[in-house]
Amino acid sequence: MASNTVKPVRLAVARLGSALPGIRRAGVSSVTRAHPRRGPRAGEARWALLFLAPTLIGLAVLSAGPILATLAISLTSWDMLTPPKLVGLDNYVNLLGDARFLTALRNTFFFTAVSVPLGLVLALGLAVAVNQHIRGIAVIRTMYFLPLVTSSTAIAIVWLWIYSPTGLLNHAVAVLGISPQRWVTDPTLAMPSIIAMATWQELPVNVIIFLAGLQGIPSDYYDAASVDGAGRLARFRYVTLPLLTPSIFFTGILALIGAFQVFDQIYVMANPGKPGGATITLVYFIYESGFRNFHMGLAGAASWILFLIVAVFTILYFRTQNRWVHYQ
Amino acid sequence: MSAPTVSVARPPAGARRRKQRRRAWRLVRRTAQYATLIAGGLAMMIPFLWMLSTSLKTRVEVFSSAPFSFPTGLHWENYTNMWFALPGVTFGTFFQNSLFIASMATIGQLITCSMAAYAFAVLEFRGRHILFALILATLIIPFQVVLVPNFVLYRYLPWPFSDSGNWIGTNLPLWVWAFFGGAFGTFLLRQFFLTIPSDLADAARVDGANPWQIFLRIYVPLSRPALATLAIFQFMWSWNDLLDPLIYLRDLPTYTTTVGLAFFQGEYIGNWPAMMAGALVSLLPMIILFLIAQKYFVRGIAISGLKG
Numbered sequence: 212m213a214s215n216t217v218k219p220v221r222l223a224v225a226r227l228g229s230a231l232p233g234i235r236r237a238g239v240s241s242v243t244r245a246h247p248r249r250g251p252r253a254g255e256a257r258w259a260l261l262f263l264a265p266t267l268i269g270l271a272v273l274s275a276g277p278i279l280a281t282l283a284i285s286l287t288s289w290d291m292l293t294p295p296k297l298v299g300l301d302n303y304v305n306l307l308g309d310a311r312f313l314t315a316l317r318n319t320f321f322f323t324a325v326s327v328p329l330g331l332v333l334a335l336g337l338a339v340a341v342n343q344h345i346r347g348i349a350v351i352r353t354m355y356f357l358p359l360v361t362s363s364t365a366i367a368i369v370w371l372w373i374y375s376p377t378g379l380l381n382h383a384v385a386v387l388g389i390s391p392q393r394w395v396t397d398p399t400l401a402m403p404s405i406i407a408m409a410t411w412q413e414l415p416v417n418v419i420i421f422l423a424g425l426q427g428i429p430s431d432y433y434d435a436a437s438v439d440g441a442g443r444l445a446r447f448r449y450v451t452l453p454l455l456t457p458s459i460f461f462t463g464i465l466a467l468i469g470a471f472q473v474f475d476q477i478y479v480m481a482n483p484g485k486p487g488g489a490t491i492t493l494v495y496f497i498y499e500s501g502f503r504n505f506h507m508g509l510a511g512a513a514s515w516i517l518f519l520i521v522a523v524f525t526i527l528y529f530r531t532q533n534r535w536v537h538y539q
Numbered sequence: 540m541s542a543p544t545v546s547v548a549r550p551p552a553g554a555r556r557r558k559q560r561r562r563a564w565r566l567v568r569r570t571a572q573y574a575t576l577i578a579g580g581l582a583m584m585i586p587f588l589w590m591l592s593t594s595l596k597t598r599v600e601v602f603s604s605a606p607f608s609f610p611t612g613l614h615w616e617n618y619t620n621m622w623f624a625l626p627g628v629t630f631g632t633f634f635q636n637s638l639f640i641a642s643m644a645t646i647g648q649l650i651t652c653s654m655a656a657y658a659f660a661v662l663e664f665r666g667r668h669i670l671f672a673l674i675l676a677t678l679i680i681p682f683q684v685v686l687v688p689n690f691v692l693y694r695y696l697p698w699p700f701s702d703s704g705n706w707i708g709t710n711l712p713l714w715v716w717a718f719f720g721g722a723f724g725t726f727l728l729r730q731f732f733l734t735i736p737s738d739l740a741d742a743a744r745v746d747g748a749n750p751w752q753i754f755l756r757i758y759v760p761l762s763r764p765a766l767a768t769l770a771i772f773q774f775m776w777s778w779n780d781l782l783d784p785l786i787y788l789r790d791l792p793t794y795t796t797t798v799g800l801a802f803f804q805g806e807y808i809g810n811w812p813a814m815m816a817g818a819l820v821s822l823l824p825m826i827i828l829f830l831i832a833q834k835y836f837v838r839g840i841a842i843s844g845l846k847g
Contacts (some may be wrong), residue, residue, distance in 0.1 A: 255662045258750040262658035265651040266674065269719025274677045277688035284687055291694070340576065345569070353833060354580030357587065360825040360836070362779035364797040365818040368804050369590045372811050377602050379589055411583070416840055423841035464679075472681050475781045479801060494683050494782070501687055502786050511687050518684045525679055 278518070285511035295508070302512035312513065314489075315496040318402060322492060323470040326406045326413075330466055331459060333410065334417030339451070341418070342425045359415035367479035370408040371395065395480055398489040405476055405490055413469070417462050424458030425451070456536045464528060471521050474498065493517050594618070594815035601811050617816040624813065625803060628792050630820060633799035640713045640784075640795060641777035647717030648773045649766055652724025657754045659725065660732035661740060671729075678722040683782075689716075690786060708789040713780075717773070724769045727839065731765035732758055768839035771832055775825060796821045 260267075285302055289295035306312045341352050358366070373379045374394035381391040394404040428451065436446045474494040481490040491499070493513065501510025581588075593601055594617055596610040622630050658664070659671050693706040701709045735758060743753050759766070784795045794802065800821050807813055829836060 255750065256664035259658045259662040259664040259667075262654040262662065262750070262754070263670070263720075265718060266655040266720030266725065269651075269716065269721075270674065270677070272692070273689065273716055273719055274680070274685055275673075277685035277692070278680065280688035280691070281684055284691075291691075337579070340579065343572070343576075345572070347573075348576075351576050351580050353830070354577075355583050356833070356837070357584065357826065357829070359840075360775055360779075360829040361822050362781070362797050362825070364779070364781045364801055365821045366586070368800065368814055368818045369586050371804075372593065372815065373586060373589065375811070379585075411586070414583070419837050419840040468679060468681065472683060474683075475797075478781060478785070479804065494681075497683055497686065498782065498786070502690070507687050507691075514684045514687060517681055521679070521681050 281511045281514050281518075283511075284507055285515050287508045287511075289507040290505045291507055292505075298508065302508045303516075306509065306512055306516065311491065312496055315491045315493050316516075318490060319471060319473070319493040321402055322406060322409075322473055323467065325403075326410055326470050327463065327466045329406070330410045330413050330417055331462060334414055334421055334462070335455075335459070337414065338418045338421030338425055339447070342422055355418060356415045358412045359419075361412065363409075363412060363475035364479055366412055367408065367476040370404075370476075371480055374404055395490075401480075401490045405480060409470075409473065409476055413466065417466065420458055420462045421455065424455045428454045453537045457538055460532055460536045464525065467524060467528060468521060471517065471524070493520075590815045590819050593811055594819050596812055598810060598812055614812065617812040618820065621803070621813045621816040621820070624807065624817075625791060625799070628794075628799075630796070630799065630817070632792055633794050633796045633821075634824075636710065636793060637778055637796040640710050641774045643714035644717040644777040645770050645773045647714060647719075648721050648724045649770055651718055651720045652769065653728050653759065653762070653766065654754070655720050655725045656728035656732055657750075657758055660729045661737070661753070661758070662750060674720075674722050674725055678726065686782075686786070693787070702789075707787060708793070710788070710793060712787045713783055713795075714777070721773075724773065727769055728762065728765055731762050735761050764835070764838070767832070768835045771828065771835050772839050774828070778825060 284295070286297060286299060287295035288298045288301070337355065341348065341355060375381075376391055376393060378394075380394060384392065392400055394400050432450050432454070433446055436450050441449065472494055473492050477490055477492050477495045478498075481495065494517070497510050497513045497517065500506045500513060592610065595613050595615070596617075597614055600611060655674070659667060659674075689712070690707075693712040694703075696706045696711075697704060698706050698709055698711065701707070706712050739757050739761075740753050743757060748756070778795075779797060780795075781797045781801065784798045785801070788794055788798055791799075791802070800817055803817050804814055
């Protein structure tokens with residue numbers, strides 16, 4: 212499997228190099244010096260081994276190895292107390308008939324499908340708004356960036372209070388004449404509520420990436436467009452947006468991967484003994500089956516399904532880039 | 540912003556009036572711009588403001604008063620109550636635990652990622668591209684996939700000082716990994732190392748310096764901004780992490796701030812002032828760090844696009 216993921220990633224790396232202005236110079240393919248066998252640089256391979264030793268051990272023992280180990284564990288029934296029993300694909304079959312797993316799967320897809328596009332659009336608007344050279348903009352930006360450093364645990368607790376029956380949101384909607392809602396416990400409102408919170412928290416990262424992209428657009432382009440009579444909207448549509456597509460692409464992949472892994476908010480909001488478990492996600496399911504119920508096989512199988520989903524979506528996403536991403 | 544205006548020769552009086560009108564118009568527009576930006580910023584800050592205001596109210600007040608009313612008095616006792624709320628430990632213990640874990644993880648990442656980055660950026664060896672791609676691939680893999688085997692691994696690693704006799708229940712699984720490289724740090728530092736002119740290394744090499752000396756005397760000192768960025772990010776990730784501490788830590792005195800807070804929340808359901816005080820206190824170190832080192836955060840994200 213590892214070798215299968217390498218190809219799209221190498222593509223990714225090659226593209227990443229040009230995705231952001233700051234690192235364009237440092238793209239992978241730009242370093243193509245020969246490998247001298249003699250001369251002052253002979254023996255560098257041995258040095259490289261020394262420098263890479265911790266990383267190589269980590270790669271083998273903590274990431275690449277365990278991925279295969281997860282696959283092996285997923286084929287067993289194992290509670291960590293008695294020896295594992297080989298059960299073939301039973302765990303996978305059981306998962307597909309497990310209502311709780313299917314709920315987690317559905318929630319994860321829903322969360323991703325809504326939060327990623329929503330987050331990107333909002334961040335784009337905000338980035339354009341704060342990309343101004345006016346006095347005090349640094350202070351203003353700080354206000355927008357603050358959620359960046361906050362732990363999702365603490366933030367989820369704050370939002371739990373905002374969403375509570377007597378919380379801020381119900382006060383706010385009362386002004387509009389809407390009756391109080393159970394934002395977190397009502398099954399239809401719970402996921403949208405969590406998405407709103409997560410979007411708020413993720414906004415600064417996306418805004419910062421977009422800002423870097425915006426500031427990398429040469430002002431000549433805007434001047435040229437203005438000379439041609441392009442208004443503000445036209446400049447955005449025909450200059451900003453196309454030149455920002457690498458940033459959008461890049462932010463999209465990060466948001467996509469992050470969304471599939473959502474856990475902290477779910478743990479805080481869905482954890483306290485809510486029976487229906489309306490908001491559990493895939494990672495929450497993995498945590499629960501592995502580290503609460505000690506079904507390591509089941510947790511392993513769910514992990515692999517998560518891995519495959521992320522891999523498939525990443526590959527599909529990279530496939531689309533030729534159609535809409537413009538590199539300068 | 541200010542579109543280039545075409546000026547046509549006009550009578551002086553009309554020109555002056557036009558100029559005045561334009562200046563007034565610009566003032567209005569500027570004011571509206573500031574108002575919008577600040578209003579938006581305050582909207583982003585609402586959760587923080589509400590957290591602060593709730594944390595200073597009494598429990599009765601929280602349910603009876605208007606949402607944004609000022610507290611009748613500043614009830615700082617919510618903070619002391621929260622701090623000493625859990626039996627046998629204070630939040631100070633959680634802070635210490637988080638500080639230790641985050642610091643160790645940061646040190647480990649700084650050392651091993653900079654070494655790996657140096658190999659990828661400067662040294663020449665066969666298989667460099669493939670290996671680097673492999674490292675980057677781990678960036679895209681959801682880390683939950685390795686959760687179970689890593690747990691099993693740490694369960695078999697002996698540790699004489701823990702109740703279990705292995706690493707489970709200790710903080711070792713939360714930072715020892717950091718001494719074995721990391722994709723984000725390696726990527727970030729490699730990008731930075733590549734911008735350092737190779738003439739410097741070449742000159743040192745001619746003078747007989749070996750790669751280790753070149754690394755320590757040239758690359759590390761010149762990369763302080765990038766190292767600071769990595770340090771801040773790793774510190775933040777470790778400080779904010781919930782899933783790993785939740786899995787590995789077993790006893791209240793070993794909890795990190797996030798796990799302690801989540802536990803506290805489970806114990807004090809409905810006591811919103813105390814909970815907001817706890818949330819605020821747990822966020823404070825990162826907020827202060829952010830205000831001090833904002834440029835490193837912003838640069839790190841702009842270069843790598845990662846938060847985690």
